[in-house]
Structure formats: structure tokens, C-alpha cells
Amino acid sequence: MSIKKLIPPQLINWAEKNKDKKILLAISGGVDSSVTGWILKELGMSVTAVFMKNWDEDKDPEPSKCSSAEDFSDVQSVCHKIGIDYHTVNLASEYWDEVFAHFLNELKAGRTPNPDILCNKEIKFKHLFRLLNELKFDVLATGHYARIENSKLMKGVDENKDQSYFLYDINKQVLPRVTFPLGCMEKSTVREIANKVGLANANKKDSTGICFIGERKFTNFVSNYLKGKKGKILDENGLVVGEHSGLAFYTIGQRHGLKLGGAGEPWFVYHKDITSNELFVTRGTKSKYLFKQELIAKNCNWLVDIETIDFTKKYSAKIRYRQQDQACEITKIDNQSVRVLFEDPQRAIAPGQSVVFYDQNICLGGGVIQ
């Protein structure tokens, strides 16, 4: 099969309708944004790539070995291969102030932040979008696995890769000028294209976890910025079972790194008390202490007009990336806060993480779990 036949027909139609548009591609050096660039170019679009440098190694006491330099090298190679211009923009100070500082503050407050969601909101779809306007481009393209139909954010067709969860907090005003070509493709097809085209990063490992931490251990990384205050670890009955090294280094549902021995089922974190600096643990993956049926979410962002949401209807939600949809009822407290009652109890609901709501495949928005 020729490579071009791997491009879904809906993308060909979209390109036909938008052939006069100037596209700015956010390229990372990974396979997804690279294939996005190849597809757009192959469809005859006018594409220019931009590589964002978001992390300031000078402020990192132990920078991981040149991952940004390697990524940029891949960008150069890929752009040469597909024949598009590329540029770099340095958004490191914006990232530091608007994403990383918030990340540290949330950890200090005992919550479990998701910097990737904030990066999309503040960096890619705010600052990069501002640059797109200044440069007079029409459309921003990224390699996300999500779709936009009629200015609505939809799940990507590859259920295993769908990234709409990370996009719920972006400003809905940008959606008409954003495209996610990979949203209507399977990841395996993307890899196939990359290999057939001969992109240098065709077999590059997908990035996982928090981008600025990379392959480093979370605790080691965070301890460069936050001083941990030791405290007690207590079981469900209030008995002291160990000592923690600082609440910021633990998250709800965490099993590893507790350094609690003894026979029996493994220990899991189920609660953090910032006031008393105590960490609460329970035994067994199915312990009742790990499960809750409802939550409150604040700082909600709605990607559809909130007036159009029928709060008497059942929707589905995810409380973490890649979770199966969970049936729920959403009760509006105010425009930015909701109470969510799940049909089934949810394991390890972590304050600071996000709950994202769906009506079938449409992403309605979401909020930060309290």
C-alpha cells in the first residue's frame, strides 16, 4: 500500500477545504508531531514547524542528559526529510512561572498536580497561540490524539491513545483554529507512516510521565526544589507504622516507596493530612479506604456552552488519563464547581488531579479534584 493511502479520507477533505490556510505545527521531536507535519505537507498545506524550548536547564540542578538537544536534532532531521521550515521559540520563563511554579505550589499543598494539562492550557494553547497570531498563521496543528468537529473537542479514535483528557482546560475560543490530524488515526498507522517515510524518529520511544522530569525519579527530582518535612505514617486505625519523608513526595494510591515492611497485603496511601503532616495508609488494593463514590471539582473549564449541558442526564468521566469512562451524575454548584457522583466507587481519587467529563465522544470540559 502506498504511504499516502494511509491518510484518512476525512483529513484529505479537511485539507481540501483549508488549502489556503497557513499552518503552524508545534513539533516536539517525537514521532506524533513529526508524522502530523508529514501528513499536512503531503496534503499540500503550507506548514511551518516551531519547536518550543520550555525547560531552562540552568535552573535544573541535575539536568537530564541533553534530551532537549536530542529532540531538536530530531526536529531538524524530520523537517529536512519532509521539506518544511522550522524555528525555535523559547517559552522557558513562561513555563517556569505559569506551569512549574504552580506544580511546586500544588505539591506543597499536598495535592497531585498535572503539569501536562497546565502546559496545554498556558503554553501551547495560550502563549504559542499568541505567537501564531503575531506571525499571522491561521491554524495551529499538534500531534495530539483528539479530534475537533464543529469546534467541539472529541476523543481520538485510538481509544488507547486518546489525549482529550489533557486538553480539557484549554480556552474553547481557540478550537476553531486548531487541528489534530492524528485524532482520526490509530497510533500503529502513525508508526507505519513514520517508518515508511523513513523519519529519523520513527521508532523513538513515546515520552511518558512528566516531561521535565524525564527518566529521573520523581522524589529525587522534586527534592531539588522542595524540602520534605518528615512525619508519621499511620494505618486505618491510627497506629504509627512508619515515617514519611515529606507529604509532597507521595500521592493517593501510591504503593511503592513507602518503605513499610511486614507480612500481608501491600500498603497504599489513601489520605494526606497537611495540617498534622501525617500520611495515612491502608493494606490491599481493594481496601475500602481507597474508594470514594463522589468528589467535588473546582476551577472547571467548559469546552461547550455550559447552558447546553443537561445536568439531569448521565455523563461519563475520567479521573486519570487512560481510565475507562465512568458513568456519573454531575451536579452544578456554580459555573466553576461541580459535585460528581459516580455509579461505581472510584479508586484513589487524588486531589489536584483532574476529572474530565464526556458526553459519548464529546469532551465537555473538566475541573480540578478537591
Added chain:
Amino acid sequence: MSESKANKSLSGYFDCMSTYPTLDCVKTHLRALLGKDNLIANSSSSHYFGREAKSLIEETTEVILKYFNISREDYSIIYCSSATEAAQTLKENFSYLKTKGISVSAHSCFMELINKDISASLINIDVNGRFQSEKKNDVAYINPISHETGNIFSGINDVNSDKVVVDGSQLVGKIPRVEMLSNHFQYSDCFFFSGHKIGALTGVAPLLIKKSVKFKPLLLGGGQQTQLRAGTVNTLAIISLKTALEYWHNSEAKILNHNSELKNYFCEKILSIENINLVNLFNCDQISNFTNIEVDESINGDVFLIKLDEYRIAISRGSACLSSSYKITPLLKSIGLNPKRAKNIFRVSFGIFHSKADVDHLVDVLKKCVTN
């Protein structure tokens, strides 16, 4: 935009500080050498073809000796592949020394010592562009012309050091040869410069070392270059260096005049643009083909560069040898420049191939990019 995009001629290239486009005389010379049936053989081979290649290298060496007014008795000349290699070679050679001074304008390879070697300290430069070297060092690494501000720093003669290494990458051809020799070169024990900064090919950087300096090669193996640097030499680049250096030597007055004329013309015209100012960050001269411009803080420096690129206008910022992503350099940090302001300071450097019409075009595009 598409029309301007197609224009890839040199007329829009104003980044000669980073790489000086290959001179026409160099191209002509190389074309003749690479003509049909010609062979640039391995200069280490003892047969006729090898000897021919060796002769061509010898011709370059002769030209370098003449340009610097030195003799083989006093100096070794090693052809490195880049200024970075030359710098690294010297850094390794002098690693055993107890105290090292590094000018804030120095090559990033030396600057790394500041974080890693407790025996290394910075040599600052005052507002008048003079090196401030009070502490005595065993070796000092000095760059007398900043890659990013184009200033000609003075006071190498006062640098308190047993050995002085001079990075001459921006010196050769950029200031009158006599000044270069008397104010800079004569105080150096080791000196290096790059071919691509003077219109020769990339891939060659001669390292001139006084024979009184104890020296060990960094690359070992084939015994090339009288065992001072192993590895087959880049003969073609070395040949190009000869032609380029002869050109600078013989046409110096003409080039410097041309530079000054264009620079003055540009400086006058740029005054008409509201959001762009000329800047000189030190109270001392900048080299003749160079000026810094500062774009108003309301304009994003990254966006400004991308817009210029759309018109195929090339100017730069930061150190000439660093990669594309901008990072404030130790030099600008040392004078307390705010990183945000530094991001909006650009260098414009002219070449002999530019005309006033090219400058007019540059000014027009600059205007468009700050007003659009």
C-alpha cells in the same frame, strides 16, 4: 511572502559574524583544483599525488606565517577541525595548571571550567571594554572580540598570567592586521581562528602555538601534522584558508572601508524605525562590519526572528557559535543585562558582497517586522 521566500541570495544574509560566506576567490581557486582528472590526495601519502597535496598545505602554512609575521622556528601550526577543537585541545593541555582565568567573553568550551574546575575564575571586562585581571593566573583564556556585541576589548597586555591563550576567531580580517598583531597576537602564547569566519570553507581552524609551550596532542594515532594532531587533514579546507587569508591581507583597506561605509549607511537608516535602536553595550569600538540593534520590549524576539526568516533575512543573537535556542551568555550576564532585554538584542554583520541596496532592503524588512 512566497516571492521573498524564494530569494535565497546572499543579499539577505547579515550574519557574517557567524559564518562569512565563501569568498568568490576561494570558490574560483577550489573549482580549478577540483577540475576534471584532478585529485586532492591524502597529504600523508608519500607518492606523487600525496606530495602534491602536502605542497598545497605547505603553501597555506607559508601564508599564515607571513600574515602573522612569525617563523617556523618559533611556532607550531596545527590544523584543527574547528575553533572548539583547538580550544578543547588547549584546555586539556593546561588542565594540570593550578589557576586558570577565563574572560567572560571566552568560548563556551572554556566557560564550562567555571562550573567544573575549582581552579578556574572569571576575568571580567569593565564598561570601557578592558579586561580586569587582578589575580595572577597560570593560564588565561581570552577572547578579545565578543561574538555577540562585536566590541574590541583591550588590555590583554595587563592580563596577569603566565600563559595567554587568545581566541582570534573574530580578530582575523575584522580589524587592521597591524592592530591585531600589536594589540592582541603579540601577547598570546597560543592563538587560534576559524576558516569559516573569513570566507574559507568550514572544517579548519589553525592553532598557532609558541614552541616554548609544552604541548601534547589531543588526538593520537596516525602521527599526522608532525605528531601534533592525528587524523587525515582536511586538505581542501586548508587550501581554501590560504586563498581567503591572502585576500584579507591584500584587500584589507578596501574591505574595511566598504564595511564602515555600509555600517554608517545602515546606522543612519535605522534611526527612522521607531521600535529599533542601535546599541553598543560597552564604551569601546565595535568591529567595522558589525552592529547591535535592540528591538522594543513589546516585540517578542523569537517572533521577530521568525518574521525576518520568512523574508529570508538572516540576523542573529547570542554567541555566534551557540545553537538556535537563545540563552543569555556570561558576558551579557556580567554587565547585569536583564535576560528579557538580552533576548531582544540582535547582531547585524555585513560582508563585502553587500551593497547599499541590500541595506535598504534589510531596513525595509526590519521596519515591516516591527510594525506588522
